[in-house]
Structures are given as structure tokens and as C-alpha cells.
Amino acid sequence: xxxxxxxxxxxxxxxxxxxxxxxxxxxxxxxxxxxxxxxxxxxxxxxxxxxxxxxxxxxxxxxxxxxxxxxxxxxxxxxxxxxxxxxxxxxxxxxxxxxxxxxxxxxxxxxxxxxxxxxxxxxxxxxxxxxxxxxxxxxxxxxxxxxxxxxxxxxxxxxxxxxxxxxxxxxxxxxxxxxxxxxxxxxxxxxxxxxxxxxxxxxxxxxxxxxxxxxxxxxxxxxxxxxxxxxxxxxxxxxxxxxxx
Ligand code: PEP
Ligand code: MN
Numbered sequence: 501x502x503x504x505x506x507x508x509x510x511x512x513x514x515x516x517x518x519x520x521x522x523x524x525x526x527x528x529x530x531x532x533x534x535x536x537x538x539x540x541x542x543x544x545x546x547x548x549x550x551x552x553x554x555x556x557x558x559x560x561x562x563x564x565x566x567x568x569x570x571x572x573x574x575x576x577x578x579x580x581x582x583x584x585x586x587x588x589x590x591x592x593x594x595x596x597x598x599x600x601x602x603x604x605x606x607x608x609x610x611x612x613x614x615x616x617x618x619x620x621x622x623x624x625x626x627x628x629x630x631x632x633x634x635x636x637x638x639x640x641x642x643x644x645x646x647x648x649x650x651x652x653x654x655x656x657x658x659x660x661x662x663x664x665x666x667x668x669x670x671x672x673x674x675x676x677x678x679x680x681x682x683x684x685x686x687x688x689x690x691x692x693x694x695x696x697x698x699x700x701x702x703x704x705x706x707x708x709x710x711x712x713x714x715x716x717x718x719x720x721x722x723x724x725x726x727x728x729x730x731x732x733x734x735x736x737x738x739x740x741x742x743x744x745x
Contacts, residue, residue, distance in 0.1 A: 503702050504543050508550050510700075510717050514724035515731050518573055519547055520697070521554040524563045525709060526579050533708040544570045555604065555697075561586065564593050573602045578638055578673075581608040581619050591627025604634040606670065609641045609649070613659055620665065634666045635659060636697060639674035647676035647712075651684055657691060668695040672713045678704060681715050682723050689727060698723075 511519050523540035527533065536543070547554060548570060555573035558564035559580065567574060574594070580586055594601045603623055607616045616635065624630050637656035639649040651674030660667040671684035685696045701707040704714035724731075 501543055501546065504546070506702055506717060507700060508547055508552060510721060510724075511552060512550060514721075514728065516724065517553065517695075517731065518555045519552040520699070521547055521556045521571065522575070524557060524559050524567070526557070526559050526577050527709070538566065541570075561589055561593065564590065568594055568599075568601070571601075572599065573604050573634070575604045575636075576606060576619075576623075578606045578608050581606060581611060582615065584619075584622060587619060587622035588626050590623060591625075594628070596627070596629065596632075600632065601628075602632045602634055603628045604636050604668070606636045606638045607655075609639060613655060616659070617663065630664075634668055634694070636668050636670050637674065638670040647680075649674060649676055651675060653687070653691065656693065660693065666694040668697060669693050670697045672697070672699040672710065672715075676710070676713050678713055678715045681713060682719060685723060686726075689730060 508519065510516075521540075521544055523536050523538070523544065525533065525535035544554065553573075554571045555575055556567045556571035557575035557577050558567040559577070564574065574590065576587070576590070590603060605616070605620055605623060620633050620635065623633055635656075637652060639651040641648065642650040651669065651671060653669075656667050656669060659665065669684070669688035671681045671688065675681055675684055681698060685698060688696050698720060699710060699714050700717050700720045701711070701714035702717060704716060705711055707714045
């Protein structure tokens, strides 16, 4: 809670449209921090009380039952992009009559455009309205790259040019290095992508997850000041704390 409070205030100050609230974390090693799980719900309650809209990642259909009670954007992580049985059920489990959910589909780090768009089609067939699907580029595994990952602006821009999906960029997982995050984020906004998703932490070196790519809130503050004319996502469908149990 102490870590989240200053970040919530920063997001509110800049009208950041969505705040990450991933209580479930897909981690490579089973001994790594797996997220707070339902113990994180008091923090979620605080964020909703502040009027923030949330994006959160269910790693399973069980998680989705929890996440859909507080998040407006349901994140499908890179590792689940081709979990077809999961994708087939996402739209079915969401009540679009009640909340105008969006589903953000991250590109698997070895997947091509055809595979990415095919997974988006699975979501659509599951009942997610096409216009509510957001694609998120998060980089490809590349052993020649400084931190083992290359953010693929060309691939993402091709999708932006040739489809009507919103396409956003994740420069945090796409570089794995804090010093590269904001230059890439500025590049993404200058290219006309629909948004960026950025990881920050009040003491980056203490982050339990992805510490090397977490940026300082002061740097995020400066970036957001520069973007103030571009922050314009619509503001429909806020959750209130009474909507989750
Ligand atoms: C994340 O966004 O927190 C994440 C785990 O990213 P990815 O699924 O792209 O690895
Ligand atoms: Mn992360």
C-alpha cells in the first residue's frame, strides 16, 4: 500500500487512463514472487476509491473471475497469447452489458503477425467486441540484443496500418532496461501508437518483479508532463468498490 499510494497520486495528477494492478503474476521460476493474489484486494479497493480504472492480468480462468470484478482492461500476457482454450473462454466469462471491458492481448515473444491476429480472432469469437481488443507489442526474444529482447516497432506499426485494432507499446518488457524505457515510449507516442504501458516503482532496485526495467516515478512524471496533450482515452465505465466481493 505504501508503494502504491504515491504512484496512484502520480497517475491521478496526469489523468493516466489505466493503472496496472496485477495481483497475479506469471513468473518464470516457481520460487519467484507470484503476486499478492487476493491479499492484494485492499490495495485494489484503495485504487478504485481514488477513481482509477484498472488493468490486470488473469493467468487462468479462475483468476479471471476475480479480476473481472475490478479491472476494466483484462490483460492476456505474452505467455498466454496462444493458450487457445483460455482465449475461447474470455469473452464468454465477461458481461459486456454491465461493463465495457477491453481485452489487451500481448504478443507472444516468438509470434508473428498472423499468429497475433489469429489469437485476436479467438478473442472476438469468444464474444469480445472487435473494437474492445487492444494489441500490445512487448518485444521478441533476441539473443543479440543488449538485454535479450528487441521491441519490434516495425511489426507493431504494420499491424496498426493494416488493421483497425488499437495498438499499444510496452517499452518495459520490450527493453528490460530502465534507461531504454522512456526513449522507446517517446518514440512510440511520436509514431502515433495508441498508448504505452510502463512499469514504475518508488524504489526500483527493491521491486520484487522486473527491477531492472522499473523507472523512477520522477522520470515518469516528466514523461507524462510531455504527453499531456495526448492523454485522451475515454472515461466510461468506472467500477466502484462495491462491485467486487
Ligand atoms: C507484464 O506485463 O507484467 C508481463 C508479465 O508481460 P509479458 O506477458 O509481456 O511478459
Ligand atoms: Mn513486469
